[in-house]
Amino acid sequence: xxxxxxxxxxxxxxTDFTPNIDYYKELAGSQHPSTLWIACSDSRLxxxxxxxxxxxxxFIQRNIGNIVPIHDWNFATVLEYAVVHLKVNDVVICxxxxxxxxxxxxxxxxDAYIPLWLNNAREAQSRVDKKISVPETVPxxxxxxxxxxxxxxxxxxxxxxxxxLLKKALAEKRVAVHGLYYDLATGALTRVx
Numbered sequence: 001x002x003x004x005x006x007x008x009x010x011x012x013x014x015t016d017f018t019p020n021i022d023y024y025k026e027l028a029g030s031q032h033p034s035t036l037w038i039a040c041s042d043s044r045l046x047x048x049x050x051x052x053x054x055x056x057x058x059f060i061q062r063n064i065g066n067i068v069p070i071h072d073w074n075f076a077t078v079l080e081y082a083v084v085h086l087k088v089n090d091v092v093i094c095x096x097x098x099x100x101x102x103x104x105x106x107x108x109x110x111d112a113y114i115p116l117w118l119n120n121a122r123e124a125q126s127r128v129d130k131k132i133s134v135p136e137t138v139p140x141x142x143x144x145x146x147x148x149x150x151x152x153x154x155x156x157x158x159x160x161x162x163x164x165l166l167k168k169a170l171a172e173k174r175v176a177v178h179g180l181y182y183d184l185a186t187g188a189l190t191r192v193x
Contacts, residue, residue: 036082065101068159124152153179
């Protein structure tokens with residue numbers, strides 16, 4: 001696999017990097033992304049690919065379940081750097097279909113860290129389960145997961161609003177927050193409101 005990645009890099013250098021060398025030289029000196037993109041670590045969700053964003057346009061933070069944990073130093077540093085230093089205009093939380101993290105909310109686990117991390121999404125599951133009947137068919141179960149995935153985007157936006165530096169940036173109208181949802185089966189990216 002590493003050999004394939006290195007060969008892919010050679011193709012990238014030949015087909016994209018070299019023909020656009022001036023653009024990449026400018027990027028080598030500094031970055032000025034317009035968007036902080038918070039997404040799931042899922043290998044099927046390639047943020048730049050699905051949005052056709054070029055290198056330098058997205059400042060990306062990825063983790064299992066596109067979580068915005070409350071009071072997390074790692075996340076807080078990413079947010080602070082993006083909003084205060086890079087001066088991004090937009091913050092996006094992007095969920096996706098068939099999310100393993102959301103499905104794991106229904107599973108018992110002996111893992112040491114994953115269940116603790118997923119507690120940051122458990123409220124989304126509770127909200128959906130309070131609104132719908134217990135699913136009985138496979139399509140009903142899949143629809144439940146889709147609803148939880150989208151509710152998780154809303155929940156993580158709420159978590160995002162708990163950070164004082166974001167509240168300040170929003171109050172000063174320096175940044176806007178958006179929820180998006182990517183459907184792996186159709187390739188469609190839609191707003192979550």
